Amino acid sequence: MDNVASIIQGYAQGYFLMADEYGELGWYSSRQRTLIPLDDRFRYPTSLRRSLNQGRFTVAINRDFRAVCEGCANRETTWISSDLKEIYFELYQAGWAHSFETWQGDRLAGGILGIAIKGLFIGESMFYRIPEGSKVAMVKIVEHLRKRGFVLFDAQLQNPHLERFGSYVIENVEYQKLLQKALARPCILGNLKFLIQKTDKKEKGLRVYQYSTRSRKRGSLLFFYKRSLTVPLTNQFNPYQ
Numbered sequence: 001m002d003n004v005a006s007i008i009q010g011y012a013q014g015y016f017l018m019a020d021e022y023g024e025l026g027w028y029s030s031r032q033r034t035l036i037p038l039d040d041r042f043r044y045p046t047s048l049r050r051s052l053n054q055g056r057f058t059v060a061i062n063r064d065f066r067a068v069c070e071g072c073a074n075r076e077t078t079w080i081s082s083d084l085k086e087i088y089f090e091l092y093q094a095g096w097a098h099s100f101e102t103w104q105g106d107r108l109a110g111g112i113l114g115i116a117i118k119g120l121f122i123g124e125s126m127f128y129r130i131p132e133g134s135k136v137a138m139v140k141i142v143e144h145l146r147k148r149g150f151v152l153f154d155a156q157l158q159n160p161h162l163e164r165f166g167s168y169v170i171e172n173v174e175y176q177k178l179l180q181k182a183l184a185r186p187c188i189l190g191n192l193k194f195l196i197q198k199t200d201k202k203e204k205g206l207r208v209y210q211y212s213t214r215s216r217k218r219g220s221l222l223f224f225y226k227r228s229l230t231v232p233l234t235n236q237f238n239p240y241q
Contacts, residue, residue, distance in 0.1 A: 004094045007087065012117055014172070014179055016124075016156055019081035033175040034167050036123065036138075036153040038146055043166045044139050051132045052139060057102040057109055059140045061190045065092045068099035068111040072125035080125060088124070091115060098189050100141045102133045109133030112141055119151035119185030138165055148189065151182035 007017070015027045036042065051057070069088055073080035080088075091097035101111040110133025112126040121141075128134035142165075145153060155162050158169050170178075 004090060004096070007091065008096055008115075008117060011115055011122060012120075012179075012183060014176060016122065017084055017087065018079045019084055020079070021077070023081045023083075025081060025083050029172070030157070031172050032158075032169050033172060034155040034158040034162060034169050035175075035178075036142065036155050036162065037166050037168065038142060038150060038153055041166045041168070042142050043164075044135065045164055048132060048135050048139065051136055057104060057133065057136045059137070060101045060103060062092070062099055063101055063103070064108060065089070065097070065099045067108050068101060068113050068127070071108070071111060071127040071129065072113045074127070088113065100137055100144070102130075102137045102140070104130060104133075110135075110137050112137050114141075116150075116187070116189040118183050119149065119187045120154065120179065120182035121145055121150055121152065121189065122154045122156070124156075144189075148187050149185060150187050151185050152178050 010017070010027055014033075015029050017025060018028050019025045066089065069080070069085050073085060088097050092099075096117065097113070097115050099111050099113055102109040107130070109130035110126070110128030112134065113124045115122045115124065126134045126137065142153070154175075155167055158167060
């Protein structure tokens with residue numbers, strides 16, 4: 001997992017990393033994907049308007065990436081293991097992973113952890129420490145992605161919280177088409193320039209777990225029965241171009 005280029009290749013093919021209930025890290029795919037709309041279908045709870053109008057929070061990108069990772073992982077049952085947190089930090093250092101944060105003074109209110117690859121933003125997780133901190137972050141990151149010309153905001157799996165923002169589910173076939181459009185659009189999430197180190201290491205394929213339609217609940221997380229398959233890393237997307 002130490003090959004940043006291969007990890008980005010995996011995400012660019014529509015797979016995502018998760019640790020299971022035993023802490024084992026693996027690549028996953030799903031027959032359906034959840035998207036946050038970047039057009040007029042996006043909405044937010046009316047109760048949030050007061051916080052937005054009052055300007056209770058300030059917004060920052062990558063002000064405290066580590067703290068956002070810890071905040072996203074700090075729950076009773078989590079799929080963000082210690083190994084995955086370190087991978088996120090490696091991706092952050094290479095310029096791929098980002099934290100979109102809300103602050104009240106010097107206090108971190110909430111944030112969204114994600115990966116940006118050209119016109120694709122993958123929302124990995126979100127959290128809050130101050131009520132409405134993560135909700136304001138969601139509204140502000142959608143505004144930011146629109147301004148930057150992003151094509152796709154991938155939220156991976158549907159849940160009632162995301163539905164409040166207009167999230168919707170599409171089949172994987174349609175998702176793959178949108179993914180290719182997003183990867184053809186050059187976009188930059190922030191203003192910072194990062195040193196991206198290339199590697200000559202080659203990976204033949206990824207071991208991927210594919211969700212089935214049945215599921216079982218453990219704690220606050222929903223784990224899906226899965227089957228394993230190996231998929232090749234294609235040469236269709238070069239993360240350094």
